[in-house]
Amino acid sequence: EVQLVESGGGLVQPGGSLRLSCAASGFTFSSYSMNWVRQAPGKGLEWVSYISSSSSTIYYADSVKGRFTISRDNAKNSLYLQMNSLRDEDTAVYYCARGGDYGGPLGMDVWGQGTTVTVSS
Amino acid sequence: QSVLTQPPSVSGAPGQRVTISCTGSSSNIGAGYDVHWYQQLPGTAPKLLIYGNSNRPSGVPDRFSGSKSGTSASLAITGLQAEDEADYYCQSYDSSLSGPHVVFGGGTKLTVL
Numbered sequence: 001e002v003q004l005v006e007s008g009g010g011l012v013q014p015g016g017s018l019r020l021s022c023a024a025s026g027f028t029f030s031s032y033s034m035n036w037v038r039q040a041p042g043k044g045l046e047w048v049s050y051i052s053s054s055s056s057t058i059y060y061a062d063s064v065k066g067r068f069t070i071s072r073d074n075a076k077n078s079l080y081l082q083m084n085s086l087r088d089e090d091t092a093v094y095y096c097a098r099g100g101d102y103g104g105p106l107g108m109d110v111w112g113q114g115t116t117v118t119v120s121s
Numbered sequence: 122q123s124v125l126t127q128p129p130s131v132s133g134a135p136g137q138r139v140t141i142s143c144t145g146s147s148s149n150i151g152a153g154y155d156v157h158w159y160q161q162l163p164g165t166a167p168k169l170l171i172y173g174n175s176n177r178p179s180g181v182p183d184r185f186s187g188s189k190s191g192t193s194a195s196l197a198i199t200g201l202q203a204e205d206e207a208d209y210y211c212q213s214y215d216s217s218l219s220g221p222h223v224v225f226g227g228g229t230k231l232t233v234l
Binding site: 035037044045046047050059061062095097102103104105106107108109111112113114 | 123157174208210212214219222227228
């Protein structure tokens with residue numbers, strides 16, 4: 001079964017750090033680009049970051065650039081999001097999603113169940 | 122404010138047809154980038170509904186269809202069913218001054234009357 005499972009969410013104080021993980025199974029992880037997408041409570045989807053299959057291409061949303069770092073370990077079938085200098089507005093459910101190459105025709109066809117990040121003092 | 126503009130809500134009776142618009146600009150949809158659509162049922166993760174403007178993944182009923190023209194795209198749902206009540210999001214790509222971005226519409230809540 002093709003599956004993505006996120007972990008690492010939790011409660012953190014403003015200014016703190018958190019590292020999210022996404023474990024992939026059931027497909028050849030190293031062949032796919034990946035994304036992090038978040039959803040604040042009661043709000044719509046917001047793209048956070050993109051990483052190509054080989055990690056050669058990385059993009060960030062303006063709202064997280066300079067604070068978040070996306071990475072992957074193809075040997076471990078895992079995707080990561082290092083989040084530093086967290087702000088209240090980073091509170092959201094964070095999803096990892098398998099996607100086609102940036103700009104391509106395939107969309108994000110597999111999503112995890114999400115992990116909740118709450119930034120609050 | 123989202124780069125892609127969707128109506129906040131649409132509604133229709135069972136069996137009817139509804140459409141959801143997604144309006145972009147020359148830096149995203151109008152630049153030739155593909156549009157994808159997602160369905161998010163309450164309390165669940167999004168699900169890919171339409172990819173590459175008009176293609177349905179395996180398992181998605183043919184009641185769902187997508188189209189793209191110029192700087193806009195549309196999702197049509199025919200033969201509305203109660204289980205179609207959900208939030209729908211369009212997604213594309215944008216090459217603005219701040220660099221390449223994946224962009225989502227603000228989402229449209231579909232209510233089946």
